[in-house]
Amino acid sequence: MLVEEIMKKEVITLLPNNTIKEALELLNHHHIRHIPIVNEDHNVVGIISDRDIRDAAPSTLEEKQNQDILNHNINSIMTSPVITVHPLDFIEEIASVFYEHEIACVPVTKDQQLIGIVTEKDLLYTLIQLTGIHEQSSQIEIKVPNRAGILPNITKIIGERKTNISSVFIYPDQQDRSQKIIVLRIQTMNPMPLIDELKEQGYDVLWPNIPGLRQ
Template structure:
């Protein structure tokens, strides 16, 4: 999946000369957490978060003179340079940027660093839900398989014999044995027992569900 498929294209922005008060008003009005700061050519030159604005706002215990802080230009508190991504980047790869950099928002830019969209950590979480198929009613099956070429089509053939629709497949290494992988299937059926029995008969180690009392919801 590409970034352009999940990014928001209607982005609230401010010029660097806008005031902190203006940023505060926009954050509250639109219920957002980040505002990209752009120049006249729509280049991203900074970003401001609700935390930046909150830290710059006067405390309720300060005198009225403290409210003058809100009239300072937003460029005085913006973060820069800004980590940006491209519309044709893969979503799975930018997830690592969110994790490694511990950030909650990534502006999306095209040639010349011109802003065309934005992706937030909430967008990423929703996308992960879609990619894993958990938004679709069905059943979850995990099996442990040898890490060798051709193992995935072998396993999916078992689902195919039952004409079971596979919503999503995840593959990750086994923590206990590097010679094995864990396959996680989301299948569109409320009764996975026939498939589970077929998998066991084929000799695969079932990790979840680890019982056969009924369908897994």
């Protein structure tokens, strides 16, 4: 899945010479947490977060203290330069950007112009959708040798039972790197016949781990 499929295209922006007060009002009015800062050519030159505003704004306990701070230009507290992504980037790639840089949103640019924004909430929601957990389904986890041809063999067994697959995830076994864990979500509420068949054909089904199920 690409960034352009999940990004918000309607983006609230400010210019560097807008004030902190204007930024605060936009954050509160639109219930958002980040505002990209752009120049007249709509190039991203900075970004501001609700945390930046809280850190800069006067304490609510001191109504008369440093109120002039709110009239300062936003470029005095914005983060710059800004990490951006391209609309044709894959979402798993930008997930690593979020993690490595410990950020909560990224502007999306094309030809240096702002065209969208992706937040950690957008990314998390998309990853949840990709797991298939929002559909009525059952999860099966199988430990298999890390070699070619295993996944097609398993999906063939599932297909022969006329069962649809909602999602497939594969990750290395943390204890044995020669093994992989295949996580399947299948569109049935009764996976027991399939689990039984997988075990009969020699597959190590880790989940569901039901006592008394034939080994």
